[in-house]
Amino acid sequence: MTTLEYVRKDTAVHGLQASTKLLLTVTSLAISLFALDFVLLGVWIVFLLAWWVIAGIEFRRLGIILKILLGTYIFLIVLQGFTYRFGSTELFRLGVFMVGTRNWASYTLEGFLWGTLIFMRVLAVVFSLPILTMTTPMTKIAANMGQMKIPYHFTLIFVTGIRFVPLVFQTWNNVLQAQKLRGRNIDKLPLHKKAGVYTSVLTPVLLYLLKLSTTLQTALECRAFGAPTTRTYLEETKLRAGDYVAQIGTLALAAAMIALKAMGYSSVQYVIRV
């Protein structure tokens, strides 16, 4: 899961405070909710990708994210194509399946576009995540959350949760590796048999992670996590000029887009009725 893991680099985005990048994530969520339009979401996605470039995040990771989300996209356009209630422009039909006045076997252009728009909404949020997680050490995120007066217990659950993601993948690989070391020729198995192997790997992975979570809990408590003291944060959380510029720029663009949408702007005249 290196797609979301922190990568140490010396870029302008790495130098920003976590709160600036958290703001970008929250704003992305707002855009996906309140600026539902092809052009507006497209502009926002391009805006996010510009952050990617500045942050030195390789575009191959974009491919990984899109590959992971491809199933979601197919699901959305299939589902919406056949079920979108305002669909009227038929592209093709699989037969006739009338319920009331509607043929549910008819695939519509409006449904396809609506599915695509929902997918763009997902991308607008998902593309903002690597900008936070790949350029900010977890400790910095924790420190900023602390500064925002978010209870430290919540912060630590968040941080260790993210720590667990690579651990799940690492454990998965370790168990597969252990099985290979006992002569299980997984690499040469046909696809359907590989699926069976992966199912058998799941149980030990879960058991190991359960054990690990107890060890982790013990380790945290033994290091005075949750002790009745005022915690010190080693990470500096003071905003600098770059943070102000990035925050103002992000908020200004988001406000303009949401205002445009609120004033009735729509890039495609016949598709969407929200």
Next chain:
Amino acid sequence: METLVTDVQDLSFTYPDQVQALKNIRLQVSRGEIVAIMGANGAGKTTLCRHLTGIIPHVVQGTTQGKVLVVGMDVNEHPVHELAQKISFVTQDPEGQLVNPDVLMEVAFGSENLGLPREEILRRAKWALGAVGLQGFESRSPMELSGGEKQRLALAAGLSMQPELLVLDEPTSQLDPIGTTEVFEVLVDLKRRYNMTTVLTTHASEEAPTFADRVIVLSNGMIVAQGTPREVFAQVDLLDEVGVQVPQLATVGRTINPEQPPPLTIEESKKQIVELIETKELMPRKVSRANKSVPKEEVVLECMDLTFTYPGIPPVTALRNLNLKVRKGEMIGIVGQNGSGKTTLVKLFLKLLTPTKGQVFFRGRNVKDFTTAELATSMGLVLQNPDEQLFTISCKDEVEFGLRNLKLSEDEINHRVDEALGFVGLKEQKEIFPFRLSFGDRRSLTVAAVIAMRPEIVILDEPTTAQDYLGRHRIAKLAKKLNEAGHTVIMITHDMNLVTQYADRTVVMFNGEILLDGATEEVFAEVETLRKAFIKPPPVSLLARELEPYGISGDILTVDELLDSLTGDADK
């Protein structure tokens, strides 16, 4: 009056599965004391540590009788995070203790939770990293470190909290010999500078006299001996009976003069032996060692210009242009500092990693032409962390797994399961869920699962970590037995007593390169070069060098060889 830091009153404890782990323990530890708790695996050492830190009863459940008072607090009445303000606990499994993205933050985490000033946190972190030899690692991810480096980091994280009581559960089990010595020196330094109290469990009998004020020996949950190291290690028969290793020098001393208290330092031992030589009670002679030269058999494994770099920012080069030939029937010990590339090397043998440069050949064929599973039928590899290698619901299933992949008959599978579990002393635990075994037994189980497959080459990556004295020798003897039966054996270990006793050839690695490679006695004669690789010859070997002017062979490696040289009879 001495201040009591720990007062354990008639403590008994039974786990929910009715295993009674502690029986009527009475233990008082005064401020500034360093107490070493020793005992075989399963003796109750970890359970006692858990009580001292409040893990029992707050995290681990069971039935407790008696009382545990630590730094003035009853552990029953205070949650772990409150106790942790005064007590620091480092467990034996470093993997689950590391939660932060880089080494510096990991070490600072505890001090941050204590609310210390920023400058003090940084000062302590720097000091603790220096104390465990991890200076310069600050920006590295803990996930990228080797097993031994992770253990050093977990220890640094505990040290940096500078508690009133430091509880360490086998803190050096994965460390190289000089790293181990350095950690114990740090404990002595902490005592001297801060009057810090330390309770630790350890199998390090050779080092215990150098740092411990008191040694407590547990057996079956009971204290069977306690006192100064000298008092405890004088009870050789008792220690043998309960599976605690007697220091080499004490064994030699007691054999040549049972009337005297056994020596614990090289100086004492030398003095005792020289006196006996001068009074003609000992007539030393040079002994010739059985020929352990490298056999001229066919090469089964060969590395050519092998380089491996772990990707990352910055990338870490673990191996540099390494060349190595392994011949059929050899028993090779690979030793070296934590992070010197030992594990990376054996992972490349089985294609678990792909070389950045160079090649690995198995019987003349490039390993890239095989899958890992195909290689595994000829090369059995037991990795360091057992918990990542166990994946079935019983010990029997665990051993069966590989045998079924070899498509053996049911009778043969059953025979080999019983044989392998018997070898590692787990026959009675056949139906038990592997994760219910102790850490040491889980490690033995992984060894059983691999040896049952009877691969041509057996590779053991630190198989003796967290094993008691008997367990270590059981695995090493098993490896030797396999070797005598024609298997090639490669053993990575930090236990120099085992290497010198069992390996015919020793490879010393340092910083991704081979520093020394040759017959074991020749390699261990290079004391200064070994030091560079954080390796220290066993005490008996150092003693023999001191005794060279008195007619003893300077290249002696084992207790038996020294006794043979001194008395002409190693079995006395």
